[in-house]
Amino acid sequence: MSVITTRLATPDDIPELQQLIGISVRGLSTAYNTPQQIESAIKYIFGVDTQLVIDGTYYVAEMEGVTVGCGGWSKRNTLYGGDQHKEVEDPLLNPETDPARIRAFFVHPDYARRGIGTHIIKVCEAAARHAGFKSLQLGATLPGVPLYVAMGYQALENIQQPMPDGHVLPIIKMYKNL
Secondary structure, three states: OOOEEEEEOOHHHHHHHHHHHHHHHHHHOOOOOOHHHHHHHHHHOOOOOHHHHHHOOEEEEEEOOEEEEEEEEEOEOOOOOOHHHOOOOOOEOOOOOOOEEEEEEEEOHHHOOOOHHHHHHHHHHHHHHHOOOOEEEEEEEHHHHHHHHHOOOEEEEEEEEEOOOOOEEEEEEEEEEO
C-alpha cells in the first residue's frame, strides 16, 4: 500500500486543487446529488478557500508524488464553501468557546476509500487541538457523511443550501469534541 503524505498547500497549488475539486465532486457525488446540483455546487459553493491557504491550515495529500486529495481546518467562522461562496474575510474564532471548522475535503475518485480523507482529518484534528480548540464543526455533503460519522462526528442540523440558479444542495452540519 502506498504511503499518504500531507503538506501545507501553497498559492501555487490552487489551480491544481480547483481541478481536483471538480473531478472529486463529479466522481463521488453522483449517487447522492443530481447532475444539476453537482454542477451548481461546483460553480457556487465548492472550491479552494484561499484564506485557509493563507492561514496555513489547508493541506495537500499525495501518494507517490501524485496529488490525491485536499482538506483543511479553520480558525475562522465560515463553515463551508470556497472563495466564490463568501464575500469578506472571516472573523477569527475563540478556541476557548468556539469549535474550529473542518473544511473543504476532496479526494480524487481514483483514490477513494484508501484512507486519504481519514489521514487528512487526523492531521487537521491534531492541528486544531494544538491551536487550543476543544471541538470541531463541519458542513458535510452527503458523500462525506459516512466518513465523518466513522471519525466520531455527530449530525446537528440538516441544511438546505440554496444556490443562485435555484438548485439546493443538502448539507449536514456535524460536530465532534476533541
